[in-house]
Amino acid sequence: MMRNTLQVLGRLTLILAIVLAGGFALAAQPAAAQTQFPGYTAGVQIANLTSTSAVVTLTAYNNSDGNQNGSPLNDTIPGNSSKTYFPISNVSAGFSGSIVVGSDKNVAGIVNILSSDFKAGGSYVGRSQGSTKVLLPLLNKNNGGFTTWYSIQNAGTQNATVNVAYSNGVTAGPFTIKPGAARVVYQSQEAHPNAVFAGTITSDQPVVAAVIQESNKIIFAYTGFRDTDASTNPVFPLVNANNANYITGIQIQNAGTTATDVTLGYTPTPGNGTACTETQTIQPGASATFALAAFHPSATPPGTSTCVKGAKFVGSAQVTANSANQPLVGIGNQLLPNVNGEAYVSFNTVNDAGETVVMPLIMDRNSGYFTGFNVQNVGTNSVTVNCTFQNNARTVTKTLAPGEALNDIQLNQLANGYVGSAICNGGAGAKLVAVVNQLKQGTNDNFLVYEGVKQ
Numbered sequence: 001m002m003r004n005t006l007q008v009l010g011r012l013t014l015i016l017a018i019v020l021a022g023g024f025a026l027a028a029q030p031a032a033a034q035t036q037f038p039g040y041t042a043g044v045q046i047a048n049l050t051s052t053s054a055v056v057t058l059t060a061y062n063n064s065d066g067n068q069n070g071s072p073l074n075d076t077i078p079g080n081s082s083k084t085y086f087p088i089s090n091v092s093a094g095f096s097g098s099i100v101v102g103s104d105k106n107v108a109g110i111v112n113i114l115s116s117d118f119k120a121g122g123s124y125v126g127r128s129q130g131s132t133k134v135l136l137p138l139l140n141k142n143n144g145g146f147t148t149w150y151s152i153q154n155a156g157t158q159n160a161t162v163n164v165a166y167s168n169g170v171t172a173g174p175f176t177i178k179p180g181a182a183r184v185v186y187q188s189q190e191a192h193p194n195a196v197f198a199g200t201i202t203s204d205q206p207v208v209a210a211v212i213q214e215s216n217k218i219i220f221a222y223t224g225f226r227d228t229d230a231s232t233n234p235v236f237p238l239v240n241a242n243n244a245n246y247i248t249g250i251q252i253q254n255a256g257t258t259a260t261d262v263t264l265g266y267t268p269t270p271g272n273g274t275a276c277t278e279t280q281t282i283q284p285g286a287s288a289t290f291a292l293a294a295f296h297p298s299a300t301p302p303g304t305s306t307c308v309k310g311a312k313f314v315g316s317a318q319v320t321a322n323s324a325n326q327p328l329v330g331i332g333n334q335l336l337p338n339v340n341g342e343a344y345v346s347f348n349t350v351n352d353a354g355e356t357v358v359m360p361l362i363m364d365r366n367s368g369y370f371t372g373f374n375v376q377n378v379g380t381n382s383v384t385v386n387c388t389f390q391n392n393a394r395t396v397t398k399t400l401a402p403g404e405a406l407n408d409i410q411l412n413q414l415a416n417g418y419v420g421s422a423i424c425n426g427g428a429g430a431k432l433v434a435v436v437n438q439l440k441q442g443t444n445d446n447f448l449v450y451e452g453v454k455q
Helices: none
Strands: 002-004 014-017 040-048 054-062 068-077 082-085 097-103 107-115 121-125 131-140 147-154 160-166 171-177 182-186 196-214 219-223 235-241 247-254 260-268 276-282 287-290 313-322 328-336 340-345 356-364 369-377 383-389 395-400 405-409 418-425 432-440 447-451
Touching (some): 040 068, 040 097, 040 356, 082 356, 121 196, 131 247, 147 160, 147 171, 171 182, 196 247, 196 287, 219 340, 235 328, 235 369, 247 276, 340 447, 356 432, 369 383, 395 405
Parallel strands (some): 014 040, 121 219
Antiparallel strands (some): 014 107, 040 107, 054 068, 107 121, 131 147, 131 196, 196 219, 247 287, 247 328, 260 313, 328 340, 356 418, 432 447
């Protein structure tokens, strides 16, 4: 049986989902006084990526001592199906800690973390395994009302000694974290000289990390990058600017050892803007903010830009030039100011793109929530993409040119209350990536985003 680690941040109940075969972990409960919300709740959506039944085991570990909490939860997920675990039933009341999921088949999943009053939420994909170096491209302290906190979980078999270096010269640690346990780090407790910065975690054991960005109304969430996730030309499948007041900020971190000039090329969908570029220099370990100022009606970009200021743009972006060929990672933040927002991680076209992508959580009118996804062809040839939904609920097919995306919204297309998964296949040699939006109409932060998983 394979074991993978995935992290969930939150309180007693956990909304999370995992990736690939094996397992994931749920991270430590934050201290309410050090966060924007008094409490959090989370849940797990696990998708079986195979055609035969998968036997899964959810084992919980206390954050405080790393000891097992309760008895393992054993379950079976039918082939090409998914299950939701909300709340986690095999833990004690007030549980704060982590969960490892084991499976005898390849599985995938996501994590949804919500405020305890269900007025704000974020989503992220769990990691299948840890790394001794983890990159956090976007951290905040009092940045327009946003401050971050993150959790580091030991995915190894021995005690981990963990250090964190921030791009502004501040450091954290060393922390000792027991196997399976996690440590929450609050930027509100740290002395940062600037509001926006990046972080690099190093450890003598493999670790995973997840970041929460939050104001008093909005939660963003993303998974930390392993150094092997970096790419010289990362892809961002969804960019909005001046689109019904939605904006996108892209944070790109230089994971290398040399400064590099990075050019981000923006490609619109038909009728939704003009192609353009933006270039900035990024120092090693540091990050730079793209898109926000480039499209803003009056802001001055920190580098150079050919983008039409104030114009509507809906499309995608990809690094098209990287002067020193340094490894890069990035975060895309989508925000409707003072209403909702969410983050997704950039894609490595070599490691993350595949012939088949899986979306573990698809909804149609599920307590008001529905989903929509963008599946992008990041290859060099046209491909015909076929998307199927759990329980044979629906099929969607489209031929995509290089760089083109299939956009599908599931509202009123499946069934009232539908909760399931979807799989999109582009055939032999296809290179697909996907981003999924979860949305509920209203004035709260009912907007969550996660990345599709390569099968």
